[in-house]
Amino acid sequence: MISLARKSILHEWRRFAPAIFAIAFSGILLVIQAALAVGIFSTVAVYIEKSDAELWVGFPGTPSIDQGRYIPNRVESFVRMHPDVARTEPFSWAGGVWRSRPGMGDVSVVLAGIDSRPGSLTFAHAVTPVLRARLAMPGAVLVDIADRDKLGVGIGSSAEINGRKVHVVGFTQGLRGMGSVNIISSLATARYLDPGLQSADEVAYYLVKLRPGADAAKVQQALSPKGSNIRYEAWTAKDFASRTTHYWLFESGMGTAFGLSSLIAVCVAIVITSQTLMAAVAASIREFATLRALGAPTSHLRGVVLQQALWVGVAGLVIAGILSALVLWLAKLAHIPIALSVPVTAGCAFLVLCVAVLSGIAALSQLSKADPAALLR
Known part of the structure; x- marks a missing residue:
């Protein structure tokens, strides 16, 4: 099932590309905001x-x-x-x-x-x-x-x-x-x-x-x-x-503003990514119905969808890491106060993967339409 999830993303990458980029840009936003928050607030203690x-x-x-x-x-x-x-x-x-x-x-x-x-x-x-x-x-x-x-x-x-x-x-x-x-x-x-x-x-x-x-x-x-x-x-x-x-x-209230904007970014990413994954699952509903007709249990099909969501999260995380490094480098050149640590970076990566998994859970509702009888219509 893991191999099926990975190969389906590679074969139908156009279906999953919007979800990958939604995850990527949410990750970029989280990393940049975290770097700015740490950097700006650390300037007072400099x-x-x-x-x-x-x-x-x-x-x-x-x-x-x-x-x-x-x-x-x-x-x-x-x-x-x-x-x-x-x-x-x-x-x-x-x-x-x-x-x-x-x-x-x-x-x-x-x-x-x-x-x-x-x-x-x-x-x-x-x-x-x-x-x-x-x-x-x-x-x-x-x-x-x-x-x-x-x-x-x-x-x-x-x-x-x-x-x-x-x-x-x-x-x-x-x-x-x-x-x-x-x-x-x-x-x-x-x-x-x-x-x-x-x-x-x-x-x-x-x-x-x-x-x-x-x-x-x-x-x-x-x-x-x-x-x-x-x-x-x-x-x-x-x-x-x-x-x-x-x-x-x-x-001071500034930390609350940064936290609220980050929360909004996460919520928007979950909505966009879940809708994209739901559309991808709906487009593959006949394939899932065929798997059920061949005897694949529903739990395995759920695993495929969640694995797809996780692979989407990993791909988005890689893109987010590359683009975030570029943005942070440009910010350094502009003397913008930014700072990142390993715990902060790991926390942002964990949040991005959580967004992907939660989006996959939201997309599971489409599997109820994978009825083998639909193949006879």
């Missing part, structure tokens, strides 16, 4: 993942890194007192308005002030030592290459942030923001550009580097103050990144 710190210290209850508030500078002294803390580093986070030249509108930007000294923790895996050294110049900023055209600048270009002059000294890659533009500067430049800072010593976060062999979870527990008058909170880098991604995925 500050954490691209930095070389085991712990982050910030305002109590901060749900996401972009929701941070300033904490007093004495917090750094409390953190440094722990014997497992090797070093701390401040990180400033502020908003601003970018204006590059006449004729271009203002652009909202996020200004990240980092320690520009060699070997600093913030963006250790994203900002090269050469670019970090350039930030030591007053008014120097870095822009992600994906935002170059949006801001209308090149290396050496001048612009204004909050009405104060800056100049672009280089481009980063992989630091594109979600809903805004990320601008990187030194702490001194960030304080100069940000009028909202109450004190030059206040920052949004402190990054903490631990001594070799230290347990980050235990240090985090020790650094987290207890009581009602809490001025700061510590998180491990992994937990803080997960908290940030979870906030944007489930609490």
Whole structure:
């Protein structure tokens, strides 16, 4: 029966081609949406993942890194007192308005002030030592290459942030923001550009580097103050990144929108594929009636239809994989934030096969018309 299902698809491929392409395009939609969702939501946590710190210290209850508030500078002294803390580093986070030249509108930007000294923790895996050294110049900023055209600048270009002059000294890659533009500067430049800072010593976060062999979870527990008058909170880098991604995925409403669109794509694929398979079964009804007249039980005929559906799913999955790889490659060239992992890819493949099987189950209703008596008419 398995051989019959496979050979019938090869022989009558025109009948099954619409179902195969329906499965393929539903798979492409699922993969692209999953890659976009993971990529877009991970851009918020890129500050954490691209930095070389085991712990982050910030305002109590901060749900996401972009929701941070300033904490007093004495917090750094409390953190440094722990014997497992090797070093701390401040990180400033502020908003601003970018204006590059006449004729271009203002652009909202996020200004990240980092320690520009060699070997600093913030963006250790994203900002090269050469670019970090350039930030030591007053008014120097870095822009992600994906935002170059949006801001209308090149290396050496001048612009204004909050009405104060800056100049672009280089481009980063992989630091594109979600809903805004990320601008990187030194702490001194960030304080100069940000009028909202109450004190030059206040920052949004402190990054903490631990001594070799230290347990980050235990240090985090020790650094987290207890009581009602809490001025700061510590998180491990992994937990803080997960908290940030979870906030944007489930609490911002954007994750729900991605999930709803994916559900609609699956439902449409099931309807289209099931209708196509039903039409294919109906067109082969005399062949199925002949098999019943030869003594083939109905359960075997159901197996043929389900096997056909599964082969349709496999063929659609192969096409979806090839086209998805092409689309993702083009998205990378366009600096669109996308990311895929093995579990996400496997989950999309499983959903595609489920669509095919469910469509095959819906097509089983046509087998009731496979009556051997119909061959005498």
